Amino acid sequence: MTANRVLLINSNREVNPNPVLPIGMAYVASSLAKNKFTVACADLCFKANWRRYLKDRLNGFKPDFIGLSIRNIDNHDQSKPQLYLDFVKEVICFCQKISPAKIFCGGAALAVMPTRILDYLNLDTGIFGDGEETTPLLLRSGLKDLTLPGLAYKKNEKIYSNPALGIKDLNSIPHHELARWIDIKPYFRQEASYPVQAKRGCPFDCLYCTYPRGEGKGYRFRKTSEIIGEIIDVQEKYHPKTIEFVDSIFNHPPGFAEEICRQLIARKSRANLHTIELNPLYLTDELIGLMEKAGFISCGITCESASEIILKNFKKNYGAADVRQAAGRLKKSAMKKLWIFLFGGPGEDANTVEETLKFTREELGENDVIFFNIGVRIYPGTGIEAIARRAGVIKPETDLLFPTFYVSPLISRSEIEAKIKNEKNDRIVTIKDIRLPYLASLLKLSSLLGLKGPYWSYTPIFNKIRKNLWPG
Ligand code: B12
Numbered sequence: 126m127t128a129n130r131v132l133l134i135n136s137n138r139e140v141n142p143n144p145v146l147p148i149g150m151a152y153v154a155s156s157l158a159k160n161k162f163t164v165a166c167a168d169l170c171f172k173a174n175w176r177r178y179l180k181d182r183l184n185g186f187k188p189d190f191i192g193l194s195i196r197n198i199d200n201h202d203q204s205k206p207q208l209y210l211d212f213v214k215e216v217i218c219f220c221q222k223i224s225p226a227k228i229f230c231g232g233a234a235l236a237v238m239p240t241r242i243l244d245y246l247n248l249d250t251g252i253f254g255d256g257e258e259t260t261p262l263l264l265r266s267g268l269k270d271l272t273l274p275g276l277a278y279k280k281n282e283k284i285y286s287n288p289a290l291g292i293k294d295l296n297s298i299p300h301h302e303l304a305r306w307i308d309i310k311p312y313f314r315q316e317a318s319y320p321v322q323a324k325r326g327c328p329f330d331c332l333y334c335t336y337p338r339g340e341g342k343g344y345r346f347r348k349t350s351e352i353i354g355e356i357i358d359v360q361e362k363y364h365p366k367t368i369e370f371v372d373s374i375f376n377h378p379p380g381f382a383e384e385i386c387r388q389l390i391a392r393k394s395r396a397n398l399h400t401i402e403l404n405p406l407y408l409t410d411e412l413i414g415l416m417e418k419a420g421f422i423s424c425g426i427t428c429e430s431a432s433e434i435i436l437k438n439f440k441k442n443y444g445a446a447d448v449r450q451a452a453g454r455l456k457k458s459a460m461k462k463l464w465i466f467l468f469g470g471p472g473e474d475a476n477t478v479e480e481t482l483k484f485t486r487e488e489l490g491e492n493d494v495i496f497f498n499i500g501v502r503i504y505p506g507t508g509i510e511a512i513a514r515r516a517g518v519i520k521p522e523t524d525l526l527f528p529t530f531y532v533s534p535l536i537s538r539s540e541i542e543a544k545i546k547n548e549k550n551d552r553i554v555t556i557k558d559i560r561l562p563y564l565a566s567l568l569k570l571s572s573l574l575g576l577k578g579p580y581w582s583y584t585p586i587f588n589k590i591r592k593n594l595w596p597g
Pocket residue numbers: 133137139140141142143144145146148149150152153192193194195196197198199200201202229230231232233234237252253254255256257260317318319320322335336339340369370371372373401
């Protein structure tokens with residue numbers, strides 16, 4: 126009898142700022158099913174008693190293989206760092222006690238530091254980068270073919286990795302079909318959007334970023350007709366409040382996002398759309414107009430800073446003038462906007478912080494929500510790692526698996542926090558706000574009240590309520 130029963134486990138239980146549907150795991154599940162494996166998924170996200178649930182799934186399904194999907198390493202929050210991998214370890218130990226199945230892992234976290242994570246989890250095999258092609262091949266070999274691309278593996282107590290190649294033709298893989306694998310309703314009850322991926326890859330090289338590592342530097346596109354078909358189908362079947370594009374950048378290369386919008390307009394799509402990954406440089410009046418007509422109700426502009434010095438140091442391909450121009454263009458748009466900034470990069474000082482704060486005060490629309498993050502998470506192999514090492518912020522022995530952050534030596538974290546607090550602006554959110562214990566309840570309440578999303582657009586109301594209930 127061939128070993129072909131695979132249980133994939135979504136180990137991500139983070140519900141802040143909102144829960145995210147495990148699109149990556151679902152892609153792998155669909156691909157395994159297409160390759161004639163018998164597949165089931167276990168979703169730990171909302172399971173209060175995850176042990177009992179998982180025990181039932183393991184005993185009922187009796188898998189030959191268990192694949193753990195690991196999305197996040199940590200929460201990117203310097204004020205309250207949380208490493209999610211300890212929970213993953215607990216899940217692995219639990220599975221090992223109950224099931225004789227062989228365990229392997231994969232997911233977005235793996236791509237960031239594959240060998241270190243494998244080592245930390247004490248597993249023998251992990252897949253990083255695209256999982257759809259490598260996973261069936263690896264399982265057919267009984268986890269023995271160690272020559273496959275995108276594989277991290279243990280051999281003779283040492284850990285190795287083979288470079289990931291990436292799937293050449295994304296149109297050759299089946300749709301993720303999330304609802305086939307997990308119950309998506311609890312996600313919608315907490316304001317989750319339905320994820321759609323139009324392409325993979327990012328050709329840029331920003332100082333701190335790991336995205337191109339998981340998705341590659343060259344773009345790989347899905348056919349626009351496929352993407353539009355998926356959106357229309359999902360809207361008709363599941364009526365999600367919002368469908369979100371999860372591409373590393375939505376509006377690059379120029380023309381692709383425009384074409385998606387045009388086809389959505391032509392097909393009279395009724396979906397409410399959202400993306401958080403807009404690059405200010407390619408945000409033309411034409412694109413904004415098309416996005417509105419295509420059904421975009423909201424968007425996020427991850428511009429990080431409005432200071433020329435900081436943008437240059439972050440190796441961004443746009444400058445402060447482009448950020449201002451994008452703000453001017455978006456002001457005319459009815460879409461709800463979330464501006465995302467990252468303070469503390471190389472060269473940040475009181476003046477550059479003030480430049481960004483002044484920009485948010487003077488140039489953003491009066492309903493725009495502003496997200497400020499402080500401290501750059503340092504990942505191995507990034508430009509910020511090299512800077513941090515030279516500056517002595519991290520030592521040779523520092524283990525970057527554990528949340529480690531760079532804050533410019535020219536200003537302290539508490540000084541930046543004080544400046545943000547001074548703004549007295551109800552539209553500001555910080556990472557501390559998205560960790561509030563009652564946020565999940567507020568999201569459920571807004572969903573019950575049928576408030577139109579996205580959740581962050583309620584920021585001014587939440588902040589006002591909070592100030593009245595807990596002044597100071
Ligand atoms: C879009 C996005 C978001 C959106 C999600 C919107 C949505 N509706 O889903 C938002 C803004 C909400 C978000 C939030 C967060 N995010 Co985010 N996000 C992304 C982004 C850009 C894309 C993720 C995605 O959907 N990819 C598409 C799918 C198809 O790819 P995938 O999940 O990687 O799956 C593939 C492989 O990994 C593999 N695979 C997946 N599962 C499995 C399982 C097995 C067994 C195998 C073999 C393979 C495998 O195969 C899949 C298909 O090829 C990535 C960066 C990137 N470009 O990867 C960061 C990323 C995933 N996020 C990250 C983080 C940290 C977070 C936050 C913790 C940030 C914060 N401070 O709040 C939160 C966590 C939220 C939560 N509840 O979990 C990190 C995670 C790794 C890390 N560094 O810890 C990433 C990688 C970015 C980074 N900095 O490196 N995020």
